[in-house]
Amino acid sequence: MNFAEALRSAFEALAAHKLRSALTMLGIVIGVAAVIAMVAVGGGAREQVVAQIRSLGANLLVVIPGNITQGGVRLGTGAANTLTDDDATAIMRDVAAVQVTAPTIRVPVQMIANAQNWATAAFGVDLGFFEAREWEVESGRSFSPEEIARGAQVMLLGQTAARNLFADESPIGQTVRVRNVPMTVIGVLARKGQSALGQDQDDTALVPLLTARSRLAGTNRANARSVGQILVKVREGFDLNGTLEDVRELLRQRHRLQPGQEDDFTIRNLSEIAATREASARTLALLLAAVAGVSLAVGGIGIMNIMLVSVTERTREIGLRLAIGARQRDILRQFLIEATVLAAFGGIVGVALGVAAAQIVSLNAGWPLLIDPVTVLAAVVFAGLVGIFFGWYPAWRAAKLDPVEALRAT
């Protein structure tokens, strides 16, 4: 009997017990669906993390001022005015691994344009900011070095801020008033989307650092050169954590901190936040893998069970087949193919279900849907292998039946 014929009779035998075949497949279906969903969700989450790291600006360290204590009251991280423009310049100059630094200050502002107003966080930046954050201007133009140097009253808007102030109108050339200071919008930034922490990065406005300092923030003599944070972009191929230590050492020297004295600043490695999220996605994937493994094993045992029942029920059929000339290997193959078809078909249904599940998850989580054809093929093949593995014993039992005994069975 050739393979196509054997396959055909396997389908006929399985079709004779449709409900039983369907229920037998269920374990494999769930197992394979879990595998497919796992790979798709895991891949999607990883892709999202990579995208977030990219939107943050890759290889980025953020230096923020530390805590100060006033009369026993600890004001928390960021309260001190310990970081200055000069720190940024020094980091750029003295740490070889640093590509660029960008001192920024953050000012909460109420912006007013024509009939609309909108509250957002404005950032005072210099030209290094665009390089550090890998952020481009989509329409209009960026700041000129001259505007940065002189503290011109010009502004770049993020997509969300622009839409809220001007709706569909082009904001370029328009005037936005902030604290009674008129600013000319010269460009709109490219879309960045959500940050790793879920903030809308497009709800922002950028102004030259000097403008923010002199016009927006109530700056006094004491903090005339202080900055809210310094972005430090590390050159490609340099160790982020090693560079973090170098920057820390430099700042400790510059701030004249004694050994044992606490840092008056904090350095964050933003990639690590993203990496944490990736790790949790990996945990989820691992969990699904465990479910898939257990389910496939249970599904396989279910197939074995049903095949054993089937062999017992069809003892007379086996006897008859032997009597009319089937060899033991023909019988073995027949039952093995039935088990494999059952499992592989379950695998195909599982793939369909898994893709659907991944689609739902990715729609809800906003992740890209990543379904690798190789994974799909591997899942179906693996399901088939489960069928062969668990179908072997029942098929072997069938093949070993004595024809005389089998024919006499009731």
Added chain:
Amino acid sequence: MALVQTRGLERRYVLGGETVMALAGVSLDIGEGEFVAVMGPSGSGKSTFMNVIGCLDRPSSGSYRLADEEVSTLDADALAAVRNRRIGFVFQQFHLLQTLNALGNVALPMLYAGLDRKLRMEKAAAALTRVGLGDRLHHRPTELSGGQQQRVAIARAIVNTPSILLADEPTGALDSRTSLDIMALFQALHHEGATVIVVTHEADVAAFASRVVRFKDGKVLSDQRQRPRDAAAAFAAEEEAAA
């Protein structure tokens, strides 16, 4: 040279620590074209004899030559091939596969012979037509009467043109009228040249054979030739009486 030649055929079973002699030295020749009835009470060894002759079972000792080939020493695969090519079985319970129609059931032996599908279907249809079921090719066993099912089984037995047609109580599950009909079919096949061996415990059935071999305690008790009764005529007479 006899088609079936057994010499000192023995078959022993061990049952619950005791050795049972199912066949205790059977030497028998059956020539080509004979119609033999093998008779005996249950436990006489007639079924074991049929299983050995049909290559479903191997003798414990002794020789069995089928068409001049020693088959008692063949391995399982070789025996399967002999069953496939040389033996046609007909069973009391028909043993049809419920999932297949008449054509599919009859074509089954040729599947294991490795014939291609088109040829299988042609030969199966021809065999079914020969047994008078040319108009029932696509009926499933559940849609056929007992007599028709046994005809399908006979078609399956003759489809590979075997050396021996082996029937084990072929009328055991049929009423007397249908039994006559089936025996008439066996006689017709015999007249066409088939070698038929029917195992039965019914004298009525054995009457249609031209030779009766009686078994007792695993041995041949008697071996007689007789003038067979005409099954077709008996069937016609019964039909007439009913009408």
